[in-house]
Amino acid sequence: MAKDKKIKNIKDVRERLEVLYLNLESGYVKAADGKEMANVMGKMMSSAKLQLEYAALRKDKPKITFLEEK
Amino acid sequence: MPLTEEEKKERRRANHRRWVAANKEKVKAYSTDYYNANKEKIKAKTRKWYVENKEHANNMSRDYRAKNKKAIYEKKKEYTSANKDRVAQWQKSYYLDNKEKIKARAKKHYLDNVDKNREIRRNYRKENKDKIKEINARRAIELPDSYVAYQLYCGSKLTRNDIPQSLIDAKRAQMKVKCLIKEQENG
Numbered sequence: 001m002a003k004d005k006k007i008k009n010i011k012d013v014r015e016r017l018e019v020l021y022l023n024l025e026s027g028y029v030k031a032a033d034g035k036e037m038a039n040v041m042g043k044m045m046s047s048a049k050l051q052l053e054y055a056a057l058r059k060d061k062p063k064i065t066f067l068e069e070k
Numbered sequence: 071m072p073l074t075e076e077e078k079k080e081r082r083r084a085n086h087r088r089w090v091a092a093n094k095e096k097v098k099a100y101s102t103d104y105y106n107a108n109k110e111k112i113k114a115k116t117r118k119w120y121v122e123n124k125e126h127a128n129n130m131s132r133d134y135r136a137k138n139k140k141a142i143y144e145k146k147k148e149y150t151s152a153n154k155d156r157v158a159q160w161q162k163s164y165y166l167d168n169k170e171k172i173k174a175r176a177k178k179h180y181l182d183n184v185d186k187n188r189e190i191r192r193n194y195r196k197e198n199k200d201k202i203k204e205i206n207a208r209r210a211i212e213l214p215d216s217y218v219a220y221q222l223y224c225g226s227k228l229t230r231n232d233i234p235q236s237l238i239d240a241k242r243a244q245m246k247v248k249c250l251i252k253e254q255e256n257g
Contacts, residue, residue: 010236017243024250031254038247045240049222052237056227067234 010048010067013041218242 007013020037023029029037048066055062073081090097105112120127135142150157165172180187195202209217218241219233 010240014236014240014243017240017247021243021247021250024247024254031251034247035251038244038251041240041244045237045244048237049226049228052232053226053228056229056232067236 007044009065010045013044017041213242213245218245221245 005012007016017038020029020034024031024034044066048064051062051064051066055064215235215238216230218238219230222233222237222241223229
C-alpha cells in the first residue's frame with residue numbers, strides 16, 4: 001500500500017492498522033509512534049461512531065460513505 | 071344367596087384381571103400380533119375417536135403428563151442420549167422452519183419474566199465468577215465480533231444492530247495493535 005495513499009474509508013483504516021501491526025512486530029515502527037498512529041485511527045472511528053449515534057437519536061438510517069467498504 | 075347380574079359381572083372382571091396378571095407375556099405377544107395385523111384399522115379407529123373426543127383426549131393427556139412428569143422426563147433423557155444425531159437434526163430443522171415463531175415466543179417469555187431472568191442472571195454471575203473471568207480473558211484474546219462490537223456500543227445509545235461489520239473489523243485491528251504496543255511497553 002502506498003505511503004501517501006489517503007484514507008478514504010473504514011477499509012483503508014483497517015488496512016493501515018494491519019500494516020502498523022506488522023511494522024510494530026518487526027520493530028520497523030517504535031511503540032510510541034505506533035501508539036499515536038493507533039490513536040489517530042481510533043479518533044477516525046469515533047467520529048464515524050458519533051455519526052451513527054446522531055442518526056440513532058434521530059431514528060434515521062444513516063448513509064455514511066466513510067463506513068462503506070468501496 | 072344367588073349373585074346379582076352386577077356381582078357376576080364384577081367377579082368375571084376380577085377373574086380376567088387375575089388371569090391377565092398371571093399371563094402377562096402371553097397377553098403382550100397376542101396384543102403385538104393383533105396390532106401388527108390390524109395397524110391401519112386401529113390407527114383409523116384411534117384417529118376417529120380422537121377427533122370426536124378431542125377435549126377429553128387432551129384432558130387425559132394433560133392429567134397423564136401431570137402425574138408422570140418424572141417418568142416422562144427420564145424416558146425423554148434416555149431417548150435423547152440414545153439418538154443424539156437424530157434429535158440434533160430434528161431440532162435444527164424445526165428451528166429453521168419455525169425461526170420467527172420461536173423468536174417471538176422467546177421474546178414474550180423474556181418480557182413476561184424480566185425480574186425472574188434478572189435474578190437468574192445475577193445468581194449465575196455470583197456462582198460462576200471464575201468461569202466468567204476465564205471466558206472474558208479468552209474473549210479478550212480471540213476478539214470475537216460480539217466482544218468488539220460491545221466495546222463500540224457500550225456506554226452509548228447505540229445497539230449491536232447499529233454497528234456495521236466494517237467498523238467492527240477496523241476496531242478489532244486497532245485493539246490488536248494496542249495490545250501489541252502494551253506488550254512491547256511492558257517488555
